Amino acid sequence: MATLRARLWAVLVTVCLLLTAQTLATPQRAVAAxxxxxxxxxxxxxxxxxxxxxxxxxxxxxxxxxxxxxxxxxxxxxxxxxxxxxxxxxxxxxxxxxxxxxxxxxxxxxxxxxxxxxxxxxxxxxxxxxxxxxxxxxxxxxxxxxxxxxxxxxxxxxxxxxxxxxxxxxxxxxxxxxxxxxxxxxxxxxxxxxxxxxxxxxxxxxxxxxxxxxxxxxxxxxxxxxxxxxxxxxxxxxxxxxxxxxxxxxxxxxxxxxxxxxxxxxxxxxxxxxxxxxxxxxxxxxxxxxxxxxxxxxxxxxxxxxxxxxxxxxxxxxxxxxxxxxxxxxxxxxxxWPATAANRLQSYNYQDRYVRHADFDVRIDPNVSPAEDARFRLRPGLAGSGTVSFESVNFPGHFLRHVGFDFQLAYDDGTTAFAEDATFRRVAGLADSGWSSFQSYNHPDRYLRHYGFRLRLDPITTATGRADATFRVTS
Missing domain, CATH: 2.115.10 (Tachylectin-2; Chain A)
Incomplete structure (x- = not known):
């Protein structure tokens, strides 16, 4: 029995020494917190x-x-x-x-x-x-x-x-x-x-x-x-x-x-x-x-x-x-401001074109210059969980927003109306489920789409509309 107690004591001392050594070896943990x-x-x-x-x-x-x-x-x-x-x-x-x-x-x-x-x-x-x-x-x-x-x-x-x-x-x-x-x-x-x-x-x-x-x-x-x-x-x-x-x-x-x-x-x-x-x-x-x-x-x-x-x-x-x-x-x-990557929105039916802002209007264009005009950060939606909002990379604080069902790049004024206009549900692409479509948060019967290369918020009822409302999120 004495031998067993001695062995248990030795094990306990060894464990304490190991824990002490680990604590002494990693003092930066407290600092990092x-x-x-x-x-x-x-x-x-x-x-x-x-x-x-x-x-x-x-x-x-x-x-x-x-x-x-x-x-x-x-x-x-x-x-x-x-x-x-x-x-x-x-x-x-x-x-x-x-x-x-x-x-x-x-x-x-x-x-x-x-x-x-x-x-x-x-x-x-x-x-x-x-x-x-x-x-x-x-x-x-x-x-x-x-x-x-x-x-x-x-x-x-x-x-x-x-x-x-x-x-x-x-x-x-x-x-x-x-x-x-x-x-x-x-x-x-x-x-x-x-x-x-x-x-x-x-x-x-x-x-x-x-x-x-x-x-x-x-x-x-x-x-x-x-x-x-x-x-x-x-x-x-x-x-x-x-x-x-x-x-x-x-x-x-x-x-x-x-x-x-x-x-x-x-x-x-x-x-x-x-x-x-x-x-x-x-x-x-x-x-x-x-x-x-x-x-x-x-x-x-x-x-x-x-x-x-x-x-x-x-x-x-x-x-x-x-x-x-x-x-x-x-x-x-x-x-x-997490270290999130910037993305582009590529058109499904005009794949050389990307969503971009130009003088705060929003359209799809090829060969966008400056390139930052076509880059956005997909942030958690301003109005609701499980949604997204698109913040401009080169105009931070500005988001894609619909006004009268037309799109513009606008500064977030902190109002509920702005948050809802700038928030979307990302769903499977209406023309291709491998791509994405974006349903309006406050007008759920309407989707982000291009028409005459300009971005609009429209109900989608035709094959052309489904293609216009389908995008790839890409870097």
Whole structure:
């Protein structure tokens, strides 16, 4: 009996040791269960690249593209392109804003135009849940600056001393006989009205400055409450957002200057006392990389990442911002913008033609250009379970919708009428069961079909109608 007890005890000890070893070997499991990070950014030039994109990371170093790598918001105002987006969360977390540069290089505007006679506006979106966004609006911030010629790279931070936001950006203007980019600021509570702009950061002589971002650090970290990076990737510290700032140094010690990188973007790791300062490698055309530090106010503490320690995902990430997510925010984001593929709808009886939008009208065409006009994401139906809605890839938030039984690409206004008009039941193809047909949710006797190559919603009673109402969902 003693021998049996000894054997049982040995087995129990072995099992406990194995469980302990497994727990010690996999501490990342607890970390992985924590909410991750959202990056808001643009990806390149042209009308498509200069829009709003979202990426997600569980650890702050390895990123995946949300929405299948497609844009999440598209500017329909000003130049109809945006760069340098900043994502702002209200102090109590009940409201969000995206503020961005109104700029579209290669869309009828050159760099020379943008520098000397660009938009004086910023582009703003607002949301209450981080997934449903308003239509964009323009906010004129540089029009009140004497000789103000543009408004670039906006950022904003909540200022507890004044109980509002400090909105700051770069404007090319003439001051004391010198024309160059300087940082200006204004105060706002709603990003719809602002106070009179005032000069914020000016460099000596003809040296200009464009990109600046401020991060709040815990008391005792470097002896400053706030740290900002700007210009030639200098590091500055201050105890008040609108107070005195002290230059602490730069990153030339690790080989980084403003001639190589730009668009500084801070991120605090939630599971340790460490920060990542993401820098856009614009000179090499490589997008963001992280520089790591445990002391944001200590230039000598920054270090380059080791080989293979980070992955920026499928798209190039350029000048944006990072938000540490709550669990609820992360859940909503991943449900709204999963990594789903884009599809095309191929006509059954005109197989060289695909459903596409053109000036927000909807038809079937061959050789669609741009190709994105014929690409849609099949989302769970806006009005009911077991149904589908078709969201445009290059006009996110816009869906195929019938109005008076004619089809258009329209922005989701959140109404019940819109949801029902944009929702369909996918059924076996009326002309070929291997294909698909789409029955209207609110007019179940009618189906999506083409007629004279334009999309309509009609009752289907003939063989021609059945062929017109049959499509293949294809990539």
């Amino acid at each position: 924590d909410p991750g990070y959202l990056m808001t950014h643009f990806i390149g030039e042209g009308a498509t690249g200069q829009q709003i994109y979202f990426s997600h990371s569980t650890d702050g170093l390895h990123w995946s593209d949300l929405n299948g790598g497609g844009m999440t918001l598209r500017s329909t105002v000003g130049t109809r392109g945006v760069r340098d987006p900043a994502l702002v969360r209200s102090p109590n977390g009940d409201r969000y804003w995206i503020i961005a540069t109104d700029l579209c290089i290669g869309c009828g505007q050159s760099w020379g135009d943008a520098i000397d006679n660009g938009s004086r506006n910023l582009v703003i979106w607002e949301s209450r849940d981080l997934v449903t966004w308003s239509q964009p609006w323009l906010l004129n911030v540089a029009g009140a600056i004497p000789d103000g010629r543009n408004a670039w790279a906006p950022e904003a931070i909540w200022n507890p001393e004044t109980n509002d936001y400090v909105l700051y950006w770069a404007t090319n203007a003439t001051l004391n006989g010198v024309r160059k980019h300087r940082i200006y600021y204004a105060r706002t509570t709603d990003f719809r009205t602002v106070t009179t702009p005032r000069l914020y950061i000016d460099r000596p002589g003809t040296q200009g400055i464009i990109d600046t971002q401020i991060v709040e650090v815990p008391a005792g970290v470097g002896g400053h409450r706030y740290v900002r990076t700007s210009g030639q990737i200098t590091i500055e510290g201050g105890d008040s957002i609108l107070g005195t700032w002290t230059e602490l140094g730069n990153l030339s010690g690790i080989g980084l200057t403003g001639s190589q990188v730009e668009g500084p973007m801070w991120m605090k790791f939630r599971d340790r006392d460490e920060w990542a300062l993401y820098l856009d490698q614009y000179a090499a055309g490589r997008g963001y990389m992280p520089v790591l530090t445990t002391g944001p106010a200590t230039p000598g503490a920054y270090r380059l990442p080791g080989s293979g320690t980070y992955d920026m995902g499928g798209t190039k990430k350029r000048h944006g911002s990072i938000l540490n997510l709550t669990a609820a925010e992360e859940s909503r984001l991943q449900a709204r």
